[in-house]
Amino acid sequence: MSSFILDGKQIEFKQGQTIIQAAADHGIDIPHFCWHPSLSISGNCRVCLVEVERMPKLVIACSTLAAEGMVVHTNSEKTLAARNAVMEFILINHPLDCPICDEAGECKLQDYAYQHSVGESRFTEEKMHKDKRVELGPHVMFDGERCISCSRCIRFCDEIAGEPQLTFVQRGDRVTIVTYPGKELDNPYSLNVTDICPVGALTNRDFRFKARVWDMSSTKSVCSGCARGCNTDIWVRSNEILRLTPRHNEEVNSYWMCDEGRLNTFKHVNSESRVSGPQIKRDGKLNKSNWDEAYAAAFGELKSYTKDEIAFIGSAASTCEDNYILAKFAKTVIGAKHIDFPRHIKAGDQDNILIREDKTPNALGAELAGIRPAADGLTFHAIMKAVDEGRIKALYVVEEDLVGLNPAYKETLRKLELLIVHASNYNETTELANIIFPAATYAEKNGTWVNFQGRIQRIRPAVTTIEGDRSLDNLAMSRLDKFGTEFDRWGNVKKMDARPVWKIISGLANTQSGKFRYSTSEDVFNELVKSVPDFSGLDYDVIGEKGAALKKFVNTKTV
Amino acid sequence: MAEKKRLKDLSFWQKIYIPEIINGLGITLSNMFKPSFTMEYPEVKFEPPASYRGRPVLALEENGEERCVACGLCSRVCPALAIEVQAGETDREKERYPEKFEINMLRCIFCGFCEEVCPEEAIIMSKDYELAFTNREDAIYGKEKLFVPVSQLQDRIQFLRERK
Numbered sequence A: 001m002s003s004f005i006l007d008g009k010q011i012e013f014k015q016g017q018t019i020i021q022a023a024a025d026h027g028i029d030i031p032h033f034c035w036h037p038s039l040s041i042s043g044n045c046r047v048c049l050v051e052v053e054r055m056p057k058l059v060i061a062c063s064t065l066a067a068e069g070m071v072v073h074t075n076s077e078k079t080l081a082a083r084n085a086v087m088e089f090i091l092i093n094h095p096l097d098c099p100i101c102d103e104a105g106e107c108k109l110q111d112y113a114y115q116h117s118v119g120e121s122r123f124t125e126e127k128m129h130k131d132k133r134v135e136l137g138p139h140v141m142f143d144g145e146r147c148i149s150c151s152r153c154i155r156f157c158d159e160i161a162g163e164p165q166l167t168f169v170q171r172g173d174r175v176t177i178v179t180y181p182g183k184e185l186d187n188p189y190s191l192n193v194t195d196i197c198p199v200g201a202l203t204n205r206d207f208r209f210k211a212r213v214w215d216m217s218s219t220k221s222v223c224s225g226c227a228r229g230c231n232t233d234i235w236v237r238s239n240e241i242l243r244l245t246p247r248h249n250e251e252v253n254s255y256w257m258c259d260e261g262r263l264n265t266f267k268h269v270n271s272e273s274r275v276s277g278p279q280i281k282r283d284g285k286l287n288k289s290n291w292d293e294a295y296a297a298a299f300g301e302l303k304s305y306t307k308d309e310i311a312f313i314g315s316a317a318s319t320c321e322d323n324y325i326l327a328k329f330a331k332t333v334i335g336a337k338h339i340d341f342p343r344h345i346k347a348g349d350q351d352n353i354l355i356r357e358d359k360t361p362n363a364l365g366a367e368l369a370g371i372r373p374a375a376d377g378l379t380f381h382a383i384m385k386a387v388d389e390g391r392i393k394a395l396y397v398v399e400e401d402l403v404g405l406n407p408a409y410k411e412t413l414r415k416l417e418l419l420i421v422h423a424s425n426y427n428e429t430t431e432l433a434n435i436i437f438p439a440a441t442y443a444e445k446n447g448t449w450v451n452f453q454g455r456i457q458r459i460r461p462a463v464t465t466i467e468g469d470r471s472l473d474n475l476a477m478s479r480l481d482k483f484g485t486e487f488d489r490w491g492n493v494k495k496m497d498a499r500p501v502w503k504i505i506s507g508l509a510n511t512q513s514g515k516f517r518y519s520t521s522e523d524v525f526n527e528l529v530k531s532v533p534d535f536s537g538l539d540y541d542v543i544g545e546k547g548a549a550l551k552k553f554v555n556t557k558t559v
Numbered sequence B: 001m002a003e004k005k006r007l008k009d010l011s012f013w014q015k016i017y018i019p020e021i022i023n024g025l026g027i028t029l030s031n032m033f034k035p036s037f038t039m040e041y042p043e044v045k046f047e048p049p050a051s052y053r054g055r056p057v058l059a060l061e062e063n064g065e066e067r068c069v070a071c072g073l074c075s076r077v078c079p080a081l082a083i084e085v086q087a088g089e090t091d092r093e094k095e096r097y098p099e100k101f102e103i104n105m106l107r108c109i110f111c112g113f114c115e116e117v118c119p120e121e122a123i124i125m126s127k128d129y130e131l132a133f134t135n136r137e138d139a140i141y142g143k144e145k146l147f148v149p150v151s152q153l154q155d156r157i158q159f160l161r162e163r164k
């Protein structure tokens, strides 16, 4: 490998790498606005100017190829002066309205102004005025004055989303961003431009003004919107999810996620329709009960049917741990053989960027963890048919809204004698249930999902339930979480009385046998690893933040 | 054990006290003719100087507009976490306004940091020191208690502009 010297340090590089890339690979960050590791090189912001010995002028690190023996200075007097000049130039027409700008706190321009600028402007003239609050599309708002014309958003649409929708118009200090005539910024990935915009020129209309970034905690998680399983950060303030942002994982989603996943996979967590506390139906009305009572009731009811009259429905939205425990309970405690889960395939809703037809995050994992019918058992559709024909009298449904999936099931489910449901939110299926167990959502529990590539990834709790405690359970804590008390309105947060599926089913099983002894989802996972060879060699640490490929799939090529 | 020597041994006249008492009464008597510094609070109210830091309030412009843009800086800087701000969007030029603004007066320590950090000169330490409440809920002051016409705050604003 060849190498060059960067600020006195030897840096190895691959042929064809630019200085900024080689430095980034070694964890050294050369200031930049317009360069982005996943986009083409534009070289227009000039903030990455560095001094290279024996070159007559400063060069931009983002487009200058690293060469053997090169000596680069990023902190020499000349570089610092140039960087400062560039900062002063960029700030000439910048409105400096950080107090009303959502980007404040995570703004590159703000950070660099502190780090690399002297903090004085010699510009006394009137600043350029441009359009503010322009709705570029259904999800993105544009502020022309804040734009520093880095062209990242344009390049994103052209190169990643594959739909050229944005362009520069005008010249010089009048230059601004518009959509092409007759077009909107409405591609399925449009909100990614709000993440890569180095300033607050492009903002997420769904999140606008909701919270300051420094008031939120962020938790590494995975999107539940489809089988891709984009890596995400969940942003929480006062135990409420306010936004999701993509988290870099080159194996899965690079730096991106789709708008659908970003906007529509977390609102149910904070919603008014959450089920809190177990509910038992008596005389046609749901009554809140306590957990032990509900466990005993559910177990007693289940035991009054023969094993051929009972069927279990798992879910590809539940974790591997949840499904493993469900399968174990169904097969060993009840002895049932009818167990399967419904697929959520939206035919045709797939592209070769991220979005997958399968709208569940864990179809592969559910199957591997044991949610499949026994040799003489019924598959999902056959189970529903058997319910319709009265052969199956008791149905145990975990985290699936069957009526929402197919309205015709409403009539089918009415024929049941017993319907037990785990649900996070009230829905049309819970209306028909005899017993409802409140399910913790993916944002409230630990666990693993296996995406369509066969990659196992971890989800972590970002929101705490009534039994939880942010600091004892090691949840990410914002300043407000650390110092809040129940006497602060913002500290007195809403918490749901809900449990993850594995915990509920263990409780249920333990009313009789006491053999389901797990205290964390990690315990469940370790047992799963021992009993299902596909998971061998894994534990929570191995999976880590970026996931790990299941052995079976290591060499499968996937896009 | 040796007897401890006092710092100052009293003289004979001091030991008999009488002259000292007369001395003391003399001082009292002379003070009766000097200007008085005590006041009959609460019948008479103390009017603090501009440097005084009473409870923080929010400035309301003459035209009824709120100055605060809900940037949340005061809330961030507040060492006691007394301030909660929730921003909302308006049609005004300054896009943001405080949908909710609450100061927990049980948390506030009257440090004045919020006033110092505010980019809009919107949160100001008033001269109001009469803060009594009988329960925790009442101690949380909402927008209705916080907004004060800017004309009543001129004193302090002037002071800040001179000193900042």
Ligand code: SF4
Pocket: A146, A147, A148, A149, A150, A151, A152, A153, A154, A177, A196, A197, A198, A199, A201, A202
């Ligand atoms: S809107 Fe943002 S990303 Fe687009 S050119 Fe302007 S600063 Fe760059």
Ligand code: SF4
Pocket: A223, A224, A225, A226, A227, A228, A229, A230, A253, A257, A258, A259, A260, A261, A262, A354, A355, A356
């Ligand atoms: S592509 Fe799928 S996993 Fe990724 S953000 Fe969209 S819905 Fe979520």
Ligand code: SF4
Pocket: B056, B074, B077, B078, B079, B080, B081, B082, B083, B103, B107, B108, B109, B110, B111, B112, B113, B114, B115
């Ligand atoms: S005066 Fe100090 S303690 Fe009181 S609200 Fe302002 S910053 Fe907080």
Ligand code: SF4
Pocket: A099, B067, B068, B069, B070, B071, B072, B073, B074, B075, B085, B114, B117, B118, B119, B120, B121, B122, B123
């Ligand atoms: S610092 Fe000033 S403008 Fe910002 S939220 Fe506080 S009072 Fe409002």
